[in-house]
Amino acid sequence: MKKTTCPLDCYDACSIVLEDKLRGDKDHPVTKGHLCYKMNHYHNFPQLDSAYYKGEKISLSDALDILEERLKKCEPKKVLHFRGSGNFGKMQAITDLFFAKYGAVLTVGSLCDAAGQLGIEEGRGKNLILPTTQIQKSELVIVWGRNITSTNSHILPFLNGKTVVVIDPVKTDIAKKAAMHLQIRPRTDLELACMLARFVYMQNAEDENFIEDRTEDYEFFADFIKTYRIVSTVDKIGVDILDIATLAELMQSMKTVILVGNGVQKYSHGTEVVRMIDSLAAMLGLFGKEGCGVGFLGDTSVELNDPLKVEAKRVQKAVADFGEFDISFIQGSNPVITMPNSKRVIEGLEKSFTVVFGIYMDETAKMADLVIPAKNFLQKNDIRFSYGHEYVGIMPKIEDNQNAISEYEFTKEMFKRFGFDGLKSEEEYIKEYEKQLMKDGEYYKLPSFEDIPYSEEFYTDAGLFCFIDEVEDEFNHEEEGFYLITPKCKTSLNSQFKRDNFLYVHPSTLLKDGDKVLVTSSYGEAEFEVRVKEELREDSVLAYSGNEKVNFLTPPKTDNYGNNAVFQEVKVKIRKVG
Numbered sequence: 001m002k003k004t005t006c007p008l009d010c011y012d013a014c015s016i017v018l019e020d021k022l023r024g025d026k027d028h029p030v031t032k033g034h035l036c037y038k039m040n041h042y043h044n045f046p047q048l049d050s051a052y053y054k055g056e057k058i059s060l061s062d063a064l065d066i067l068e069e070r071l072k073k074c075e076p077k078k079v080l081h082f083r084g085s086g087n088f089g090k091m092q093a094i095t096d097l098f099f100a101k102y103g104a105v106l107t108v109g110s111l112c113d114a115a116g117q118l119g120i121e122e123g124r125g126k127n128l129i130l131p132t133t134q135i136q137k138s139e140l141v142i143v144w145g146r147n148i149t150s151t152n153s154h155i156l157p158f159l160n161g162k163t164v165v166v167i168d169p170v171k172t173d174i175a176k177k178a179a180m181h182l183q184i185r186p187r188t189d190l191e192l193a194c195m196l197a198r199f200v201y202m203q204n205a206e207d208e209n210f211i212e213d214r215t216e217d218y219e220f221f222a223d224f225i226k227t228y229r230i231v232s233t234v235d236k237i238g239v240d241i242l243d244i245a246t247l248a249e250l251m252q253s254m255k256t257v258i259l260v261g262n263g264v265q266k267y268s269h270g271t272e273v274v275r276m277i278d279s280l281a282a283m284l285g286l287f288g289k290e291g292c293g294v295g296f297l298g299d300t301s302v303e304l305n306d307p308l309k310v311e312a313k314r315v316q317k318a319v320a321d322f323g324e325f326d327i328s329f330i331q332g333s334n335p336v337i338t339m340p341n342s343k344r345v346i347e348g349l350e351k352s353f354t355v356v357f358g359i360y361m362d363e364t365a366k367m368a369d370l371v372i373p374a375k376n377f378l379q380k381n382d383i384r385f386s387y388g389h390e391y392v393g394i395m396p397k398i399e400d401n402q403n404a405i406s407e408y409e410f411t412k413e414m415f416k417r418f419g420f421d422g423l424k425s426e427e428e429y430i431k432e433y434e435k436q437l438m439k440d441g442e443y444y445k446l447p448s449f450e451d452i453p454y455s456e457e458f459y460t461d462a463g464l465f466c467f468i469d470e471v472e473d474e475f476n477h478e479e480e481g482f483y484l485i486t487p488k489c490k491t492s493l494n495s496q497f498k499r500d501n502f503l504y505v506h507p508s509t510l511l512k513d514g515d516k517v518l519v520t521s522s523y524g525e526a527e528f529e530v531r532v533k534e535e536l537r538e539d540s541v542l543a544y545s546g547n548e549k550v551n552f553l554t555p556p557k558t559d560n561y562g563n564n565a566v567f568q569e570v571k572v573k574i575r576k577v578g
């Protein structure tokens with residue numbers, strides 16, 4: 001029986017058994033058997049079966065000839081290598097070796113989780129994975145800006161029998177089943193964490209021993225949270241003060257796990273939001289104890305000696321301007337749909353000679369000058385980490401495909417054509433990762449795996465947790481318009497698979513299913529077809545990630561620290577047009 005692992009950018013990293021079709025692996029300790037819509041329909045989405053030049057089919061070797069010729073004529077610093085997360089396998093990064101040697105510009109930062117990651121590093125030093133075993137041992141699970149039913153469904157069985165509290169501006173499926181749902185105003189998580197901390201402080205319920213032994217700067221934190229006035233802050237958050245007080249009390253008396261998602265940090269102050277949630281947890285001593293902890297999208301690079309790490313000149317991913325480059329080489333990404341501010345992205349790509357190395361004829365491939373078909377995850381060797389649990393998945397090659405090329409084969413070919421040396425065999429790279437893992441029966445665990453993370457130390461300079469004590473935030477909540485919520489869709493993986501192109505609105509807008517609206521923001525406009533959704537707040541509209549229009553509205557900006565896209569740092573106006 002052959003096994004592999006789902007390649008998609010997803011918390012779960014499901015183990016897959018290859019039988020007559022792709023099936024879930026019942027033996028896997030976390031993913032335990034079932035796959036989601038995307039993997040169950042993987043073969044319904046046709047893979048590219050040819051290279052294309054200016055829209056015409058050409059052979060793979062002709063495509064590589066054209067690329068070679070173009071690259072040789074171009075100044076290396078005018079070439080951008082833009083790599084996305086269409087496939088989460090480690091071997092995606094092999095192409096960095098070629099482009100760095102060639103002298104191209106690579107990217108730094110993220111469209112995804114870099115803001116939150118930094119917030120965690122500032123407090124704890126490292127963003128370790130919270131093992132599922134600790135979730136299992138907890139009593140209270142706070143699902144904070146994570147839509148686990150859609151994005152992390154294999155964690156659901158671990159929540160059985162726990163008290164579940166959801167903090168989300170949308171009444172998500174998990175919110176409907178939860179003991180409590182705080183349907184907060186979007187972008188007020190920092191204030192909520194602050195109010196919870198205030199209640200804990202007023203009741204003298206902080207974990208004094210933990211604060212004394214394991215943290216620093218608590219006094220500054222205590223002063224900082226006092227600068228938020230209770231009545232006006234609770235009013236801003238938009239939920240009942242009694243609910244906040246109740247949650248603060250639950251957290252004091254139960255073993256608590258907080259599962260923080262991407263939703264809280266798509267903002268300019270995303271780093272501070274996540275650090276504030278961490279600070280609340282530290283105040284209650286929720287680190288380094290059984291059944292406790294805060295899990296975000298964990299950092300899989302911790303303790304990993306990465307053979308594919310390279311030095312290169314880099315530009316910020318969220319605001320990369322394709323128009324500044326003579327050649328844009330896009331791999332495993334569909335920036336026309338997934339990058340903020342689609343109009344700017346399209347205009348940039350029109351100016352650049354665009355090469356897409358991917359598996360689908362997606363929107364970016366359709367506008368590309370040259371398309372190079374990649375092998376899919378079944379057709380090449382790889383290994384992947386999960387950011388949601390402690391297991392690492394091996395992905396051996398299962399089938400052949402003569403019409404496409406793997407990232408390793410592409411790199412090898414380019415090394416040859418450019419006379420570069422130093423590329424090792426594919427097997428050596430994968431072994432390099434594998435040898436760092438901890439074996440657990442048939443499966444592997446992360447090199448940074450700690451059964452109870454931070455039980456010995458934090459990884460800051462002083463080895464202590466470092467509390468937050470200031471925030472810079474100039475967002476104007478009073479600006480006219482609706483908050484734009486843009487989370488993940490159940491049937492798509494960002495721009496891949498079955499997408500949803502509707503704009504969801506609250507019934508109070510008096511719009512009806514099928515109405516057409518023009519939506520505008522300070523950054524752009526687009527037309528959408530409406531669907532009414534009672535689960536929203538009156539002040540919000542929602543369009544899922546992968547929606548073909550939503551990123552026409554989003555800001556071409558990064559967060560306060562310049563690391564991450566800020567898809568939700570915007571308000572939108574809607575007008576019915578038909």
Ligand SMILES: Nc1nc2c(c(=O)[nH]1)N[C@H]1C(S)=C(S)[C@@H](COP(=O)(O)OP(=O)(O)OC[C@H]3O[C@@H](n4cnc5c(=O)[nH]c(N)nc54)[C@H](O)[C@@H]3O)O[C@H]1N2
Nearest residue numbers: 145146147151170186187261262263487488490492493494
């Ligand atoms: N089915 C599916 N699964 C996926 C993906 C996919 O596209 N589809 N994408 C994968 C990727 S790339 C990632 S990064 C992860 C992310 O997955 P999640 O961490 O679940 O992140 P999102 O779906 O972006 O948003 C989660 C929740 O945040 C809520 N939210 C929005 N704004 C706010 C706010 O201001 N405060 C709070 N508290 N909540 C808010 C949304 O309503 C939503 O329910 O999912 C991965 N898994």
Ligand SMILES: Nc1nc2c(c(=O)[nH]1)N[C@H]1C(S)=C(S)[C@@H](COP(=O)(O)OP(=O)(O)OC[C@H]3O[C@@H](n4cnc5c(=O)[nH]c(N)nc54)[C@H](O)[C@@H]3O)O[C@H]1N2
Nearest residue numbers: 084085086087112332333334338358359360374494495545
């Ligand atoms: N509005 C809005 N926009 C968002 C988000 C949001 O929540 N809202 N989320 C953001 C987040 S968190 C993320 S992570 C990004 C993700 O955005 P992207 O990085 O663009 O990822 P995908 O849309 O999943 O994949 C794009 C392409 O990857 C290619 N691909 C798949 N497998 C392979 C492979 O094995 N090899 C190669 N070479 N190519 C392959 C396919 O051709 C596919 O079209 O989107 C971001 N954009």
Ligand code: SF4
Nearest residue numbers: 006010013014036039
């Ligand atoms: S997308 Fe996520 S839930 Fe679906 S099969 Fe892959 S890892 Fe599992």
Ligand SMILES: [Mo]
Nearest residue numbers: 009111112113
């Ligand atoms: Mo992501």
